[in-house]
Amino acid sequence: MLPVMVIRTSNRVGLAWLDCIVSVPVEAAWLTCFNHRCLEAENQQMYACIDLGSNSFHLLIANWHDGRHDIVERFSDKVQLGEGLADGGRLTDDAFARGLRCLHTFRHALDRYPIQHCWAVGTNALRIASNADEFLKAASQLGINIDIVSGLEEAALVYAGVTSALPESPEPRLIIDIGGGSTELVIGQGDTRLQSHSMPIGCISWRDRWFAEQPADANELEKRLDLALQSAEQVFAQVTQSLASNPWSDVYASSGTAKMLAGVCAQRMGASSPNSVDLPLLKSFKPDILQVARDPTYVLPGLKNGRRELVLPGWAVLCGFMQATGVQSLRFSPSALREGMLHYMVKAAISGDSPLHELRAN
Known part of the structure; x- marks a missing residue:
């Protein structure tokens, strides 16, 4: 079907x-x-x-x-x-x-x-x-x-897409985009990217690594989730010193994992749409996501059925990032890589060049 x-x-x-x-x-x-x-x-x-x-x-x-x-x-x-x-x-x-x-x-x-x-x-x-x-x-x-x-280059597209929907600001911003196989981190100020990183961690790769075979025992599943979180934190710890060299004011997260978890946070806060993620709130519904993994009938408000299998790895990756960097709160951005592609395509149409060349020349 x-x-x-x-x-x-x-x-x-x-x-x-x-x-x-x-x-x-x-x-x-x-x-x-x-x-x-x-x-x-x-x-x-x-x-x-x-x-x-x-x-x-x-x-x-x-x-x-x-x-x-x-x-x-x-x-x-x-x-x-x-x-x-x-x-x-x-x-x-x-x-x-x-x-x-x-x-x-x-x-x-x-x-x-x-x-x-x-x-x-x-x-x-x-x-x-x-x-x-x-x-x-x-x-x-x-x-x-x-x-x-x-x-x-993916990080550059994400940065262009997220910032295209934000008001102009002289303050540096940190942007994270958790994908299926990698996570991109960018600190930028205005149109200038100050530093970019692409990390080998994503919701699909973390699911395949830690939850391909899910333990039947509840305690063992929680231990597996804790290990996935600790491992994610170690991945992001590799760039925390570099990130700290460019202090930021606001943090924005884009794409599906951030939207999924911001949606659950929104339901907890009584908000009508996914706007932000707070680390204490994110960690507070750890028992709920474990229940989602164990019980296919369990309903977690704000979590779509199509995302159930990714809630454990997605939670581990985002929590790992926030704990490693000390970020306590971030905002969800509905604009991401595709809007960044559009930005470079328009530039290419004006210059008569290809969007890939515009991206690599930027």
Whole structure:
């Protein structure tokens, strides 16, 4: 059975409005959702950003005009391309197939829009997989050419994306993006990145390392979680001295793991949307996430069913970062790598260069 995607949109495309809620198989969603006209405005450019992460694939389609962008559509599919992938290993047959199936779906969506600029970026799973070239070749046959970016280039994209949605500030900011296979850390001031790090730790890699075989005994499971937390803290401790050389004022976390845990925190605080994560509050619901892992019927308010298997590793990674760096509170940023891709694509369209070259020249 194909996975089900729920899409909720209320977007302006030129002068056309589309309001719909669709709950259909992913492969069919594109065929049923986009029965509308796309009116092209003068000096308007349409961009498509494809983010091939180790956990999820994302497609963002946006219009750029008059110096600003309007998001037309956002799509996500939990492909888990990095599932079972050790450093230097191969993408599994199942992960390979899921990835290509998602790209077929994205191809249908792209064909329904007058897109002038499209950029696809592969991150950690495609950086380390020994058969990444095979996946890139299969994707190119769909007309989707993928650029694999380094960890530091990924950090630059994340920084551009997060800061694009923040008010200007003279104060340095620390940004963390926990992905499926890696975590990017950036300290920046305005448009300038002061230091960047890409750490070999993510929600998928930490799940495969610590929770691939989950202990049946409750005490043993808690010990496993404690070890996962301690190990995560040790990973981030490798860069704490460097981070401390550029003191920051605010901390922002982006992407799915941060959103998941901020959502649980929001429910605890009675907030309507995921806005922030406090370390004491995060640690307080440790018994709840252990119960989630043991009991498939247990409901933790704010945690989506599709994220249940990642709550233990995600909690360990974020807690490990906060404990290692002394961060007591951080804010969730809904903008991330895809918005950063859009930033560099617009620069490339103006300069006549490629977005990858713009990224590497920055």
